[in-house]
Amino acid sequence: MTNSPDKPAVDQPTTGTVQTTGTRRVLTAFLNSPFAGMSPWILMALLTGPGRFEEAAASAFVLSLILVVGGHRRGSRIKLLEVFDVVYFGSMAALALFASAGVIEWLEKWGGEMTNIALVAFALGSILVRQPFTLQYARESTDEEVWDSPLFLRINYVITWAWVAGFGVAAVSGAVGDLVLDDSNNFWTGWIIQIGGTVFAIAFTEFYPDFATYRAAVREGWDTDEKPQSMLHLFDWVPIFVLAIGIAGLLTDELSTVTGIVVIVVGAVGIGAFRQLTSSFDARLAQAAPRASKTA
Missing domain, CATH: 1.20.58 (Methane Monooxygenase Hydroxylase; Chain G, domain 1)
Structure with missing residues (x-):
């Protein structure tokens, strides 16, 4: 045996380092997914209610700014949905700050419907201009060589249509609660059905890329690990x-x-x-x- 000092364990990551790396990886994955752009809308839906429109709009606006700045600092490109978030919730926050009490009361009742309709219009509009909003997120996790492939584009068009459907279900459900039941906070129309539509869109986003890739590989005779x-x-x-x-x-x-x-x-x-x-x-x-x- 020698008396040489033990080699420092510099190659062994500490528990804190592993946890930090794991947290950073999860955060990066979140920022690079459409769920990040959806989070201000979810926060708005959770906080809004009688007498709370100002707080809900301000919180959603601040979160949308944090997501834009956080994503940009991590090297991600600013997404259309993130810009839309900032513009929409900035407008809502400005209305909450300067509008009359009557306007605020109207927004408290119909703000949820405005939100749902705005999301449907945004998602559908991105398809009409041939830039489905999920494309920008998908490109963050795929090689540039596949960005223009027909399969990649088709997958993102289909996923964006799924979000249009999810937002549409939420909009119709909210309209029934507001117009028919006169209860924007109804358990079924204001929460369960709307959340169900969003969860379906999330599930479809996770499921469809692998499913479509495998089906295309079988159809075209490609080798695939899927x-x-x-x-x-x-x-x-x-x-x-x-x-x-x-x-x-x-x-x-x-x-x-x-x-x-x-x-x-x-x-x-x-x-x-x-x-x-x-x-x-x-x-x-x-x-x-x-x-x-x-x-x-």
């Missing part, structure tokens, strides 16, 4: 959502105790049952998959 997935994966959030509805209904007294418990049980049982059903369908697809699609 595994076949059934369409059931698109709806694997539904049992969890049902479970959440039951819990929320009990906590807010919107559901009776019996109904809430039944909904919770259905959601809890559905999680396991849906998982088994999805695995079974995936196994069948894997057995029927062409050999060419399985090669690396």
Whole structure:
């Protein structure tokens, strides 16, 4: 043995470093996804209510600014949705600051509908000008060589249409609550259905790229590492959502105790049952998959 000092463990990352790196990776992934651009709208929906429009608009505006600055400092390009966020919530914050009490009262009732309609118009408008807003986010995580490929463009057009549908469901649901029920804060039309539309769009965004890539590989005879997935994966959030509805209904007294418990049980049982059903369908697809699609 020698008396030489031990080599410093400079190659071993500390726990704090690992946690910091992991947190930074998660934050970067969030900033590079459409969910970042959606977060000010979600915050606005959560905070808005009678007597709280000013606080909700100001909070959403500040968050939209933070996202733009944070993304830019990390080297991300400023997205159309982020610009739209700043302009829209900046306008809402200005109205909240300078508008009359009557205008504020009108905004408290119809602000949710304005938000939903604005999102539908933005997403649909991005398609009409042939720049679906998800393109800018998708390019952050893909090689530049595929940006102009027909498959890449088609995937983003379809995903953007899914967001149009999700926003449209929220807009129709909110309109029913405001115009028919005269209750913008209705449990079903103001929250559950609107959240469901958004969750569907999120699930579709996660599911469709791999699904479409695999289908294209099979159709064109390409080699791919993607595994076949059934369409059931698109709806694997539904049992969890049902479970959440039951819990929320009990906590807010919107559901009776019996109904809430039944909904919770259905959601809890559905999680396991849906998982088994999805695995079974995936196994069948894997057995029927062409050999060419399985090669690396």
